[in-house]
Amino acid sequence: MTEPMRLPVRLAAPAGAVRRALTDPAELRGWLAEHAEVELPRRYEFWGRHTPEGDAPHQRLLHVDDETLRFGWLLDGVETTTEFALRAEGPDTTVLTLSQSHFDFAEAMDGSTIRGVLQTYWSLSLANLGAHLEGRPLLPKVDFTSADLRGELLIDAPTARVFESLTDSGQASAWFGYPIGIEPWVGGRYAMGGFESGYAARVVDLEPGRKLSVDWGPTGVSTWELAESQGKTKLTFAQSGFDEQNPPYGAWAGSVSGLAELRRFHEMKDWQPIWLPAQVPGLEQPEATEATG
Structure with missing residues (x-):
């Protein structure tokens, strides 16, 4: 089995607030899932249309303490292991590392199992956790019951600046966290x-x-449309032209997750991304802030 996928993020909140967001069912129903029930130290469950194979809860709590929460998660007949590990970095800053077993980048590319969505599913979920803790509106979650892939986001910046950051290689590479030419x-x-x-x-x-x-080929066409809205930019985004019997949920989640940093890139004076260097099995991690070409 490959090494677990690890996604570390720096969150602008005390460790206690982050732990509450991870364990309070009401907060989980906001940033993570349609349904959530938590009774520590025995039960940790979430399910619904925003969860892969979310017809029912498939989690089994394995361990919980002040810094760690670990659960088994049955996906496509295999029990995977998910862990949240917290480390207080300061009075108002916490590093959270998400560890997920049974993720293979090749499966993400060929769509052979629902486990292939785990990297981008958790990326979008952690982006929404960050938005939740910062008091920003959440990004649209993936609806795994629908082939309608569209959403919108309001960004407090002029439309011309937002469009430039969508089409300039250096700026897009910076806010997306991965080189884009x-x-x-x-x-x-x-x-x-x-x-x-x-x-x-x-x-x-x-x-x-x-x-x-x-146009991405088999996963369809991504479209971003911008309109001025009371001095801000309304960004409407959609995916179309794909096989509706097999929607590209993984690609869609990855695209949407990046928009959290696009918004922060424009709205924060001294912007720094929440993402820290990650480890994803099968995917080489190039420098995030440089576009090649």
Whole structure:
């Protein structure tokens, strides 16, 4: 079995507040899942349409103390292990490390098991935990019962600046946390990992200051549309053109999770991403703030 996937984040809240957000069922129903029930030290369950295989709770609490919460989670017939580990970094800052077993990047790419969504599912969930703790509106959660992949986000910044950060390689690489090479014209490349990484999606529609569409092939077309709204930017985003019998939930969750940092990138004076260097089995982690090409 591969090493567990680890996603560390720096959260702007005391360790006690983070622990409450992880263990209080009312808070969990806000940032994580449609349904949640917690009775420590015996029960830790969440389920519903925003949870992979969320028809019923499939978690089994394994361990809990002041710094650690660990549970088994049955997914596609395999019991995986998920752990939250907390470390107080200061009076108002906490480092949380999410550890998830049974994730394989190859499975994420070929869609052979629901476990392939775990990296981006947890990335979006942790982004929403960060937003919850900072008092910001949450991003749309994935609805694993629907093929309607769309949402919107309000960003307190001028539309021109937001559009530039969506189409400039350096800025997009910074807020997304992974190198992106962008040729901002119709027919141009949109290369996750940079221009030297191999496969590149294609820009299929671009209206300066207003709209960008990128064709990813089998997972469909991502579209971002911007509109001015009382001095702020309303960003509407959607995925279309995919096989509706097999929606690209993993790709969608990854795309949406990045928008949390796009908003923070524009709204925070001394912006720093919440993400710390991660370990994802099967995926080399390049420098997050540099676009190649």
